[in-house]
Amino acid sequence: MENFKLLSDSTHHLQDAPSSLKDSSEPSHGQQQEYDQPHSAKRASGRGKAVQSENQLNPAKNMSDTLKTVNARIKRHIDPYSDAMDSKFEIIDNDKTQEIVFLRQSHDLADLKILETQAANEALQKELDKLKSAAAAGARFAQEKNPLLEELEKAQAANATLRKKVQALADKQRIHDVDSDVNENVPRPAGSAGNNFNIQNEMGLGGNTNDREQYLAIMRNMHDLTHQASINWEQPWAKTPAGAKEKLFAVARERHPILKHYENDWATEELVKQYIKNKRCHGYRKGFLERPAQYDYLKTNSAKRNPSAPRGPRVAVRQSKKVAEKKAAAKAKGKSKAKLRTKQVVEDDDESMSDEPGLSHDRGGLSRQGNESFWARY
DNA sequence: TTGCTTATGTGTGAACGTTA
DNA sequence: TAACGTTCACACATAAGCAA
Numbered sequence: 183m184e185n186f187k188l189l190s191d192s193t194h195h196l197q198d199a200p201s202s203l204k205d206s207s208e209p210s211h212g213q214q215q216e217y218d219q220p221h222s223a224k225r226a227s228g229r230g231k232a233v234q235s236e237n238q239l240n241p242a243k244n245m246s247d248t249l250k251t252v253n254a255r256i257k258r259h260i261d262p263y264s265d266a267m268d269s270k271f272e273i274i275d276n277d278k279t280q281e282i283v284f285l286r287q288s289h290d291l292a293d294l295k296i297l298e299t300q301a302a303n304e305a306l307q308k309e310l311d312k313l314k315s316a317a318a319a320g321a322r323f324a325q326e327k328n329p330l331l332e333e334l335e336k337a338q339a340a341n342a343t344l345r346k347k348v349q350a351l352a353d354k355q356r357i358h359d360v361d362s363d364v365n366e367n368v369p370r371p372a373g374s375a376g377n378n379f380n381i382q383n384e385m386g387l388g389g390n391t392n393d394r395e396q397y398l399a400i401m402r403n404m405h406d407l408t409h410q411a412s413i414n415w416e417q418p419w420a421k422t423p424a425g426a427k428e429k430l431f432a433v434a435r436e437r438h439p440i441l442k443h444y445e446n447d448w449a450t451e452e453l454v455k456q457y458i459k460n461k462r463c464h465g466y467r468k469g470f471l472e473r474p475a476q477y478d479y480l481k482t483n484s485a486k487r488n489p490s491a492p493r494g495p496r497v498a499v500r501q502s503k504k505v506a507e508k509k510a511a512a513k514a515k516g517k518s519k520a521k522l523r524t525k526q527v528v529e530d531d532d533e534s535m536s537d538e539p540g541l542s543h544d545r546g547g548l549s550r551q552g553n554e555s556f557w558a559r560y
Numbered sequence: 561t562t563g564c565t566t567a568t569g570t571g572t573g574a575a576c577g578t579t580a
Numbered sequence: 581t582a583a584c585g586t587t588c589a590c591a592c593a594t595a596a597g598c599a600a
Contacts, residue, residue: 382567398566405565418589419590420588420589456566463591464565563598564597564598564599565599566596567594567596569594569595570594571591571592572591574587574589576587577585578583578586579583580581
């Protein structure tokens with residue numbers, strides 16, 4: 183098969199070929215027709231017939247053109263060293279018209295190759311269609327996804343707006359809290375704790391269980407702070423250094439911000455005073471603390487007191503009575519009248535003390551009538 | 561049951577402001 | 581300036597609650 187060449191080299195044989203050969207191109211197909219039977223069926227009409235009519239007009243030229251075309255197709259499609267070509271060539275080896283036969287065989291092979299290529303193209307086309315449809319589906323999906331994206335963007339924008347609103351409200355609340363700290367100061371009640379007012383109530387923590395718990399928490403914390411501030415509870419509160427007091431107040435305000443509401447830390451002060459007073463009292467009673475001689479008279483007074491005298495929470499009653507008295511005093515014109523009233527109250531008190539020892543502690547100017555409703559509870 | 565803590569009432573003296 | 585009233589601080593007494 184080394185002699186196998188492209189058909190261009192042998193074109194001259196065709197051009198110089200005798201007319202018998204040229205004319206017998208079709209009749210001489212006896213052998214070829216047998217060989218080419220399957221392909222001739224494919225070319226029953228169309229290109230086969232056209233070539234035949236062209237050959238009748240100028241067979242040599244047509245053959246030359248055909249050879250060129252086929253040769254170009256062979257260059258593109260046929261492997262000259264393939265086994266199929268080898269076997270075909272051997273069959274026609276000694277035939278005079280071998281080149282023509284070979285040309286047709288090559289032509290048929292080229293057609294076959296074209297058909298195969300067409301089939302491959304069709305397969306590729308189908309694959310391309312599939313890809314196109316897939317791409318179209320992707321585009322459709324992208325289009326369908328757009329509304330979701332828009333919705334998401336809207337939700338994000340709404341979220342951002344809400345966040346801004348929350349932040350603004352928080353700022354507003356913080357400002358309000360600061361204002362509350364400044365504006366809602368509770369002044370110290372008149373009198374002394376336990377005698378004229380109740381610390382817990384005046385602190386506004388006498389409402390419910392939670393208030394009570396908060397009050398107790400603050401109170402216990404103040405006790406701890408008293409020791410942590412190295413305050414000498416064996417001495418009267420008045421003798422406590424101002425620096426130690428201020429330090430204690432500052433820490434107390436930090437631990438319990440509610441204490442800021444009470445002017446000049448009166449609540450803190452009252453709690454600590456009450457604590458160290460009771461602690462000293464306990465020490466005197468137990469004997470591990472010596473009472474100053476200046477307070478001996480209190481012991482004497484206590485001995486004179488009637489132990490059967492009833493005790494109870496009278497602060498509120500006395501306070502309300504005082505308010506009523508002040509209102510009455512405001513109505514009264516002239517100081518003489520007020521003085522007269524005071525004297526009368528004292529006289530009433532003296533009367534009460536002489537009549538009923540149990541009311542001897544009613545020091546705040548309570549008349550007996552005004553006090554009856556209270557004592558009725560005992 | 562006991563001991564401690566808390567809350568409240570008591571009387572007194574001192575300091576302070578107001579008034580005659 | 582003295583008298584008076586108010587407020588404050590102090591200790592004592594006691595009831596009630598709570599925990600060991």
